Amino acid sequence: MRIKKRKWTMPFLNKFKEKQITLEDLETTKFSDLFGEKKIILEIGSGKGDFIATMASKYPEYLFIGVEVNLTVAAIALKKILDENINNAYLARLNVKDLLPKIPGESIHGIFLNFSDPWPKKRHEKRRLTHEDFIDEYWRILIKEGKVYLKTDNTSFFEYSLDKFRQYDWRVNYINYEYKGNEPFDAETEYERSFRREGLYIKRLVAIKGGRSHASK
Numbered sequence: 001m002r003i004k005k006r007k008w009t010m011p012f013l014n015k016f017k018e019k020q021i022t023l024e025d026l027e028t029t030k031f032s033d034l035f036g037e038k039k040i041i042l043e044i045g046s047g048k049g050d051f052i053a054t055m056a057s058k059y060p061e062y063l064f065i066g067v068e069v070n071l072t073v074a075a076i077a078l079k080k081i082l083d084e085n086i087n088n089a090y091l092a093r094l095n096v097k098d099l100l101p102k103i104p105g106e107s108i109h110g111i112f113l114n115f116s117d118p119w120p121k122k123r124h125e126k127r128r129l130t131h132e133d134f135i136d137e138y139w140r141i142l143i144k145e146g147k148v149y150l151k152t153d154n155t156s157f158f159e160y161s162l163d164k165f166r167q168y169d170w171r172v173n174y175i176n177y178e179y180k181g182n183e184p185f186d187a188e189t190e191y192e193r194s195f196r197r198e199g200l201y202i203k204r205l206v207a208i209k210g211g212r213s214h215a216s217k
């Protein structure tokens with residue numbers, strides 16, 4: 001997402017630290033000590049926060065963490081969470097690559113990948129959020145039968161992701177090339193709204209962590 005850093009970003013983020021997770025926090029506090037026994041759902045690349053704000057309001061029994069590397073976008077999402085008085089949503093304003101190793105095994109209930117950057121060039125493959133290095137980490141942190149929910153407009157990225165999940169023994173139990181936005185455990189994102197307006201097809205899959213006891217490699 002290309003968005004100019006705005007002047008208010010850092011003062012705003014610094015003012016409302018209690019709803020955020022930063023790398024500095026994770027140097028002094030264990031991830032597991034931050035949220036106790038809560039049922040945690042991650043959205044990786046949460047953008048301006050429409051998805052987690054809606055989901056957190058709809059599903060108070062879960063704790064939602066939006067992971068967003070772009071500070072201005074993260075600040076916009078944080079503002080939404082504060083304005084709407086949502087108490088079961090947090091923002092991890094960092095690169096998910098730095099967050100994943102800090103998350104204990106089998107502690108996350110679900111992961112949403114909504115319109116992740118497709119990184120189409122082969123030389124950028126490792127940046128795709130469904131590269132095996134990432135899905136191996138998702139496998140480690142998810143509880144048994146935990147799910148990855150993926151939506152995208154990009155057919156190549158969709159098929160790449162589908163192949164990766166299958167290759168690494170996930171059970172893909174939902175595949176839809178013309179998703180209408182009608183699943184209950186879901187909410188519309190900013191990108192989705194604009195793609196739907198343009199008439200683009202949205203693809204969706206759900207991959208379930210199966211019964212293996214070790215990571216895929």
Ligand SMILES: C[S@@+](CC[C@H](N)C(=O)[O-])C[C@H]1O[C@@H](n2cnc3c(N)ncnc32)[C@H](O)[C@@H]1O
Pocket residue numbers: 001044045046047048067068069070073094095096097114115116117189190191192
């Ligand atoms: C294409 S946008 C989609 C935003 C939102 N999910 C939506 O559907 O409207 C992708 C978002 O992922 C964020 N992002 C990309 N790579 C990331 C990473 N490694 N860690 C955290 N956020 C990331 C970008 O900054 C951007 O805001």
